[in-house]
Amino acid sequence: MAESSTTSPPPATKSWADQADEETIPSPSSTAETPTLNVDGLTIDEDKKSSAKFLDDPDDSNIQAVTSGDTPYTSAATFEELSLSAELLKGLYVEMKFQKPSKIQAVSLPMILNPPNRDLIAQAHNGSGKTTCFVLGMLSRVDPTLQAPQALCICPTRELAIQNIEVLRKMGKYTGISSECAVPMDRRDSIPISKRSPIMAQIVIGTPGTIKNLMTYKKLGVTKLKILVFDEADQMLAEDGFKDDSLRIMKEIEKLNSNCQVLLFSATFNDVVKSFVTRIVEKKEHNKLFVKKEELSLDAVKQYKVCVPDELAKIEVIKSYIFEIGENVGQTIIFVRTRNSAKMLHKALVDLGYEVTSIQGALEHDERDKIVKEFKDGLTQVLISTDVLARGFDQQQVNLVINYDLPLKYAAEYTRGRELEPDYEVYLHRVGRAGRFGRKGAVFNLICDERDERLMSKIENHFGTHVTEVRERSVEDYKAALKEAGLLI
DNA sequence: GCTGTGT
Incomplete structure (x- = not known):
């Protein structure tokens, strides 16, 4: 596909390229291939004039973006700019009661949704709307006519997996997209995994052990996967956390499917995990969004x-x-x-x-x-x-x-x-x-x-x-x- | 310490 087709419509707001002209942070990794852009101030102008603040838009977030390749990304001022289906937009407005993207959503969603759908490491403040980023990413990248797992999200606890699938079902209420929560069941009513039927749901959200098990028993097909999400990615890839499980799942998918986008989301990435996580996606062209650690502590x-x-x-x-x-x-x-x-x-x-x-x-x-x-x-x-x-x-x-x-x-x-x-x-x-x-x-x-x-x-x-x-x-x-x-x- | 399978 031609590179030109990856470009968004004429920018209604400042584009990434505009920002790059204004302020480029010097960085060792800042080469022609990986421009470093300071995207603070990406908020829309009307917003600054208005005294009304959107609750999901902490005003002091200073996100540092590093994009791979020369694909220009335009921050999305509205959900309409993201070419979402009418059913998904209805979910956002009617069910979720959202008005416009928060800052992390405005910046990350064009990267997630637009071809070439590069891998993304994204850090954003607690409570700034990260879940919406990857849930929307999963819902909009799924082909509704294909009944097979196309999106997979892995979380560190069953509580988080359950919470995420609830958000997904609410947001995707009008899309008809099917989903399954893959977390350990109660001993009483669990059937042996070898006897269960394979997962047909289009989106699967679960915990590492259950996902690994389903894959081992060939109950979770990965050949049609288009998007793989790690929520709380720093913990999922920490030595002390779920590194082994996560890497095994990632490698297994890579082996059978070379075309799967990987998204890593968390509010925290310590230096050790950060450098490891970066190495994981380094092979491919990818995008990064990071926040300075001083900016992370919630003033609220x-x-x-x-x-x-x-x-x-x-x-x-x-x-x-x-x-x-x-x-x-x-x-x-x-x-x-x-x-x-x-x-x-x-x-x-x-x-x-x-x-x-x-x-x-x-x-x-x-x-x-x-x-x-x-x-x-x-x-x-x-x-x-x-x-x-x-x-x-x-x-x-x-x-x-x-x-x-x-x-x-x-x-x-x-x-x-x-x-x-x-x-x-x-x-x-x-x-x-x-x-x-x-x-x-x-x-x-x-x-x-x-x-x-x-x-x-x-x-x-x-x-x-x-x-x-x-x-x-x-x-x-x-x-x-x-x-x-x-x-x- | 804490979290994450099922047999």
Whole structure:
């Protein structure tokens, strides 16, 4: 196909080429083949004049784009510019109630949808609408007349896979496109994989183990796949994460299908994962969208720390202060480091008469589903969770996050005789559960010894932010904190 | 530590 056919209609907004003329970031990788473009300020002019802000468009996002080849990409100011089907547009407007693309959507969707449909690594802030990017990508690249798996998305947890398929079904409601969620089933009603029928659904979203299994048993054909998505891609490709599974799935698909577009999406890519991820797609021409790490910490979420003498005092702080004031500010997630602390804290708070629920990976699958559903339906106000919900979990009513424990990095490279490091990525993802789509939010970090202090200050240094200390003397102090965060008047 | 299969 001629290269000219890849060009979009006359640009209604500034094109990538225009931007390149204005400001080109010098970079070692910036060659003729890989122009580096600073796309900050890609927002449409009308937008800047208008005081009305779109909730899904955090205004300070500074996305750095590196495009491969000379294909010009024009940021999409409207969904109409993306040549989507009428059925898909109806889903976006009627079901999703979207008005226009958020910044990451405006920039990434033309790259995803337009030939030559290059591979893409995309980083964007928590709650900025990444899911819409790849869900829309999958829905619009599928041939509705072909009844076979054409799009595959792999996620780190069953909760995320379920959430993503729900978004996909809502957005694709009028398209008639079929989908299947491939996650582990309950032991009771699961049939042996060898006896199940092959997957016919056009879009499949699932977790690594189940996907790998389906492929091993030839129940998931990949020859018709046009698009392969890794959600939370940094975790999916981390040594400590799902690297082996992900690479095996990728290689298996490559072997049978040379024409499959790969999309890697996450809010975080640490340097180690970033260089590895880049090497994966380096063979082919690909596009990259990255955000500076200083730009990542959500300004919308106010961060606090509370210093207490011991573990018992943490429960006291939650009980006497946070629950006293938290009720009026929406839902709360309390993150803990271990399954056992989830259980213990749950019991302690229930014994004190509070209505809380908890979730962790050791629970039965249907129990996990039930607890998430109750929380999403607003039937429960406070949810205790391990990092099973740290990433991607989207519940817009969550305004308060409590870090009962700070997240730790356990990778061998960090633990060998070295001081413990915080897991910066997990911290950012946890905080990102509050303040969805630019809403206000607050996080309270419960600190109880010198180790915690060091972890906390490392986190502050890493993100270049100040975490204000709250003196645990009175409810008034906490109220003031929430007022400052914009959660109380 | 946490997450991710099914036999």
